[in-house]
Amino acid sequence: MPLPGVSILSLHYPPEPTGNAPYAGSLSKGLHALGHRVDVTTTHPHYPEWKIRAGYGQWSRTEVVAGLRVRRLRHYVPSPPRGFKRLASELSFGVRLFFARTEGAVIICVSPSLFASALAAFRNKFRLRRRPLIVWVQDIYTLGLAETGQGNRLASTVTRGVESWTLREADQVVVVHQRFADWVANNLGVDRQRITVVRNWTHLPPAEATDRDAARDALGWPTDRTVAVHAGNMGAKQGLENVVEAARLADSQGANVLFILLGNGSERAHLQSIAAGIERLRFVDSLEDREFRLALAAADVLLVNEKPGVSGMAVPSKLTSYFDAARPVVAATDVQGITADEVRNAGAGLVVEAGRPEDLLNAVFAIGSEPSLAGSLGASGRAYRERVLDINAAWAAWSRAVSNLLSA
Known part of the structure; x- marks a missing residue:
């Protein structure tokens, strides 16, 4: 029986060199290698410079890389990316996702970006045929606002509400650490039975030791x-x-x-x-x-x-x-x-x-x-x-998470 197709929605994707991009790229290749059909919807490379790279920037652009269909959508890239401008950037990608076509039987949203993921989850909720949704949590926004001192009380309240709703709307929440699992369960009301811990891995290919x-x-x-x-x-x-x-x-x-x-x-x-x-x-x-x-x-x-x-x-x-x-x-x-x-x-x-x-x-x-x-x-x-932090163990855990949603 063929493995289910997967649509990955991520604000960041290679060739961006840092942050979530290497993991989103590695996961898409790993699931594809295991036999899943994978399509990716993302933005044009802009991070961490917060400037769209030369040769990119079209309203939409489709690439086929190693058998993966990668669709890039133009969104608002602020500089500097602070406060409302950062929020507007995420929302602009979310609006593009709202009207984007995806093919997978299972949808994976990567957070960051939380607000784009929320819009994707909202659209999925009201589809004629709702698809199983996984939200992959790399950062916890509610904690981030509190710990960095950014945002006022209203911003914190709205962010907590959006983050809690988005994660509770997901059929599965994948987090990168056990402490994340405890926090989203205890503070955002996510059912522990729907939380899976899959550790991040090194995205660099194997290489000989260098002097x-x-x-x-x-x-x-x-x-x-x-x-x-x-x-x-x-x-x-x-x-x-x-x-x-x-x-x-x-x-x-x-x-x-x-x-x-x-x-x-x-x-x-x-x-x-x-x-x-x-x-x-x-x-x-x-x-x-x-x-x-x-x-x-x-x-x-x-x-x-x-x-x-x-x-x-x-x-x-x-x-x-x-x-x-x-x-x-x-x-x-x-x-x-x-x-x-x-x-x-x-x-x-x-x-x-x-x-x-x-x-x-x-x-x-x-x-x-x-x-x-x-x-x-x-x-x-x-x-x-x-x-x-083994890459093959992580890919296998992701494949199980995707397949289990359709067999439940």
Whole structure:
């Protein structure tokens, strides 16, 4: 018996290099490889730059990539993506989804974007033949507003209501961590029987280990310094001012360290402005997969940094790639939060309190000066990725979730 077809609705999709896009792309390929017919409806590549890439931007465009039909829809891309403009961006994609044609027997909506997913769920509810709906939760919006301090009471109330309705309307809610499952059940009223935990996985293809100095030579990075790399989005919740201040402190101490902020995002221009004159900090543009792997291999330490107050809204997607790279991690975050738990559970690095640049710098020193410690932490992270974050296990769990909805 053929496996059911799947329609994936996602604001982000490759070739976007970070955030949800690599996972949406990997899931579509994985389900297709397992025998599902998959079609994707998404936007034109615009993240994390928040600018539609050259060669894209048509009202609609259909591509066939490795047997997958990918339909791209033009939507509103704000710059900077804050407040009402961010909401308008999601709603504009949601309106396009409302009138879009999908083919799968099961629909998967990826959140973010919550508000586009809500409109897709609303349309599905009133179809003549409603289809089973899965909402894949990568971030919890209600928590995000509270933890980042964005939005007023009205915004928080509306967001909670929309998020609760959307998840309760879904036939299945797939979350990326057990703490997410507990939160949406306890706070948003989602039936626990309809919640499934499927952990994210590394989206990077298998590759041979790369020598650190060879990687640095290829990238033009110095081989005589401790290099600490933060890779990924530069947005509000990352609170990367902390890394800038750690680099400023390193300058004042004459420390033999270099911080690298790799990627793009809504806060990059601001960060570059406040970092003017700091010698021990570099900004590097987003890289394709091969060069991205080199950047991770070139690091002595890989950084996760979160704004003070951010605790449970998201599991940083960069951690899967960090663990896969077998490099030690320093996480500057809420020490009781979900990110800290993940790093500790993996035994992959050190955790320091968010918003304390001196503690961040000291943790980088501690790992950089102890090669045996660095090697042990990196190996532990890699083992955790292989044991807990396996891509084939995740694809199989998704295939079961899709098939079970039609056999129930």
